[in-house]
Amino acid sequence: MEKYPAVIILAGGQSERFWPLGDKNLFSFLGQTLLEFQLKTLRQIGFRDFIVVANKNIDWWLKEHFYDVPKLEYVLQNNNLKGMGGAVLSAKQKILAKPGRPLYILNCDDVYHPDLHRKILKHYQREKADGYLAGYRVSSYQPLGYFIENEGVIQGIIEKPPSAKMPSHWANLVAHLFVNPVDFIHELEVENNKSIKTDDLYERALGKLCQKKVFRLVSYRDEWKILKYPWQVLDVADYLLSQISFKVSKDVRIAENASIEGKVIIEKGVKILGGTKIVGPSFIGANSIIGNNCLIRESMIGRNCVVGFSTEITRSYLGDDCWLHSNYIGDSVLEKDVSLGSGAVTANLRLDEANIFAQVKEKKVDTQRNKLGVIIGKGARLGVNSSIMPGVKIGKNSIVGPGVVLLKDIPENQMCFAKQVLEMKSHPYTPHAEIRAQFKRALKKGN
Incomplete structure (x- = not known):
């Protein structure tokens, strides 16, 4: 035998x-x-x-x-x-x-x-x-x-x-x-x-x-x-993160006022700037940059990512080459080469706190999760101040315009923009230089 x-x-x-x-x-x-x-x-x-x-x-x-x-x-x-x-x-x-x-x-x-x-x-x-x-x-x-x-x-x-x-x-x-x-x-x-x-x-x-x-x-x-549905990436990532040991590559650059708590794997070439906090278990792939004042919690971040100023990533998955700046990413999955403009956020909790359902082909499927953000295919782009509602899926190479509040899935290779009605008219107001000067004098006095 x-x-x-x-x-x-x-x-x-x-x-x-x-x-x-x-x-x-x-x-x-x-x-x-x-x-x-x-x-x-x-x-x-x-x-x-x-x-x-x-x-x-x-x-x-x-x-x-x-x-x-x-x-x-x-x-x-x-x-x-x-x-x-x-x-x-x-x-x-x-x-x-x-x-x-x-x-x-x-x-x-x-x-x-x-x-x-x-x-x-x-x-x-x-x-x-x-x-x-x-x-x-x-x-x-x-x-x-x-x-x-x-x-x-x-x-x-x-x-x-x-x-x-x-x-x-x-x-x-x-x-x-x-x-x-x-x-x-x-x-x-x-x-x-x-x-x-x-x-x-x-x-x-x-x-x-x-x-x-x-x-x-x-x-x-x-x-x-x-691993059957896309949100189950979070389940697999959570389990695999629970098995890791602390390992930080020797050439990782961590600012003096940045902090790391718990078990983490941080690969070679990573830079972590000042004011940032990494809470394990977390993984940060090679050559990624974590900017100032960021919070990374229980997440998996791929290689060559840029996580810009004041971004929070919580219980989420980021593939390689993702770019963020001043965003909130919660319980979300971003595949490779996804970019979010400043202020774009993911909602991850319904107002009634019930389970989140997702459309899979012709059926609504209970994800068995009451916290679930966005799931984004590779190459997608989100404009500044866009807001993505819980459980929404965005197809690869699609674009979400600035200020969009997205409530439903977007297929691949699509653009989604909000229609605005702008009204312009003259106004009677005149800026008062003396009032602004008073403000400045008060600031100097500490009032």
């Missing part, structure tokens, strides 16, 4: 629900893409063989970094094979290239504590079963897949049952180890050849296999973050 199975990372989705942000697999956290983070974490545990099922949006990245990760293979997901099941079938030839090699299947956009991988590996190395599936115990219903389980053995899976028909409290996590993946490939092909064309191919095949083979439940109760 091989000590470490091969890992297949499913990254073939199109990130459609992630709008207005780019491909979630390449979204950067702590200076590395999510895909890099997953590969690095798994390599630190001991895994060495990797297969990435990718989409065309990340094909270029894999070609560029192919030689950075030894024993990395990748394949593009077949357009005719949808969902997770289609992703695994797209990699069929690479999976079967080494007969007898166990397979560990993960989603790129599911973030777990590394101990889950260690726990599954421990079960695999010490026990005898046909597979090991991670389960997350939920206290209340959520629209997830649930295991049919008996004394630690999984007998099936039901995808998104009605709340009254939950077969157990064990939700299915995509952390699945197959000792003999050939069996799973066979079930996938059988289900795929049926007339049923729903998006639960993977779950149907897994349920069938659990009825024939012995799959053990591996319980997990630690952090589980999903």
Whole structure:
């Protein structure tokens, strides 16, 4: 038996629900893409063989970094094979290239504590079963897949049952180890050849296999973050920041009257000017400049950013090359190369303090957050004194004019300006130089 199975990372989705942000697999956290983070974490545990099922949006990245990760293979997901099941079938030839090699299947956009991988590996190395599936115990219903389980053995899976028909409290996590993946490939092909064309191919095949083979439940109760919607960037960033240690590069320049509290990572070339306060956990990427009298709290700031005078950034995410000046950014996500004019602010709390809903395609989705600011795609520009209401999304390369109060989403490559009616007329007032002189004399006397 091989000590470490091969890992297949499913990254073939199109990130459609992630709008207005780019491909979630390449979204950067702590200076590395999510895909890099997953590969690095798994390599630190001991895994060495990797297969990435990718989409065309990340094909270029894999070609560029192919030689950075030894024993990395990748394949593009077949357009005719949808969902997770289609992703695994797209990699069929690479999976079967080494007969007898166990397979560990993960989603790129599911973030777990590394101990889950260690726990599954421990079960695999010490026990005898046909597979090991991670389960997350939920206290209340959520629209997830649930295991049919008996004394630690999984007998099936039901995808998104009605709340009254939950077969157990064990939700299915995509952390699945197959000792003999050939069996799973066979079930996938059988289900795929049926007339049923729903998006639960993977779950149907897994349920069938659990009825024939012995799959053990591996319980997990630690952090589980999903990157499905754009506001969930804040959840992932918050979790990853909670894991950091204090690290400040030697060449960072920090003014004497600037202060740092808590755990932070500040990369090389950063300048922090006078009167600024950084409250951890926070990350500031290389060569960024934090101007005078700024407040950075529990946030992630990318590389080559300029955070100008008197700006507050709270519980937010800024991608690389963002420029700010005298702004308030709260519970917001700004992708790469976003610029805000002086006085532009993000509202992050409804007046009734209720949960904030966001438009996703044709549906209103409860973000499960009562604090959520703006989500801005790369290359967007906001004019001076613009005000963005909670949960609004701005497409990439779009422009919001000065003074606009924005209440709804803006598509990509659009301009939004406020129409003003200006009235001009003559006035009878004459400036009084003596009154102004009196003011000046009073100031000199301290009155």
